[in-house]
Structure formats: structure tokens, C-alpha cells
Amino acid sequence: MREPNYPLALALAQAGWSNSETARRINRRAEQAGQHGVAVDRSRVSRWIRRGEKPRQPVPELLAALLTEHLGQPYTPRLLGIAPVHSVCISMGEIEHQALLSKAAAANLPVEDYARALLRSALSGGLHR
The missing domain is CATH 1.10.1220 (Arc Repressor Mutant)
Incomplete structure (x- = not known):
């Protein structure tokens, strides 16, 4: 088991988003961008936070953009601890x-x-x- 993702947890807390709200926003943004294969749910968001799992592309970029817009400061997948691992x-x-x-x-x-x-x-x- 990996360590919890504290940077992501903190950013979502600052945004005031629950895991369900985060998933809903990601799914809506993906659909708007024509990326119909994205289907995030609250349990997936929970695993990103609690277990440090990494979301698949394009989710890291979508979430970073959503938080950047909502909080008015720049976020990247790397800053959020959700950048792809090689x-x-x-x-x-x-x-x-x-x-x-x-x-x-x-x-x-x-x-x-x-x-x-x-x-x-x-x-x-x-x-x-």
C-alpha cells in the first residue's frame, strides 16, 4: 500500500469538494472535452487520496485544470501527486x-x-x- 496523497487531499479540502463532487466535476469536464471513456466515481477518488493511487490519463490534467480554475492558483498533476508514474x-x-x-x-x-x-x-x- 502506498502512502496517502496529502497534497490532493488538501487541494480538494480547499476547494470544498467531496469525493462525489470531485468525480462529478471530472466526468462533466471529460464529457465536455469529448473524452467519453472517463468514468470516475467517489470510491476511485478516495483511493487516489487514501492509497496514493494514480488516475489514468486524461484525469490528472482534467483535475489540475478544474482546481486551478476553482481555486485561482496554478495546479499541476505533479503538484497534486497524481502525475503518471513511469x-x-x-x-x-x-x-x-x-x-x-x-x-x-x-x-x-x-x-x-x-x-x-x-x-x-x-x-x-x-x-x-
Whole structure:
């Protein structure tokens, strides 16, 4: 389970929108924009907030635009914690995998978090060739 999405919860509270109202506004905006495949309900909005789930496109952009208009300040999917997440799949041998698990355990981190930190470090120039 992911962490709750506090930035989204705060923005919706500032707007005074319930989960049902948020869903209704998103669905209406999507329909107005000709995006008929969008069908958000209150339970989906709740999962975005409580479980940190990410809505599929075009919902992040629609919601950011709605909040920007309603609250009069700029919001983006990233600021709201609902920007799409990009994932990478890496194949590795058993020895590499065990080494990764061992290093993550030594760092007291879940293996996914440890691997993410390694990748970020490499991309920022923190690791040398």
C-alpha cells in the first residue's frame, strides 16, 4: 500500500469538494472535452487520496485544470501527486538479484526503494563508470 496523497487531499479540502463532487466535476469536464471513456466515481477518488493511487490519463490534467480554475492558483498533476508514474523493468541474474536484496536489507530499505535510489544516483552522476 502506498502512502496517502496529502497534497490532493488538501487541494480538494480547499476547494470544498467531496469525493462525489470531485468525480462529478471530472466526468462533466471529460464529457465536455469529448473524452467519453472517463468514468470516475467517489470510491476511485478516495483511493487516489487514501492509497496514493494514480488516475489514468486524461484525469490528472482534467483535475489540475478544474482546481486551478476553482481555486485561482496554478495546479499541476505533479503538484497534486497524481502525475503518471513511469516504471522500468530490469532483468538480472540470480547472483545480481541476491546482491541487490542483501544491499537493500543492509540499508534497511525495501528492495524497490533501494533500486530506485541506485538508479537516481547513477542518472545524476553519482556513480562512476
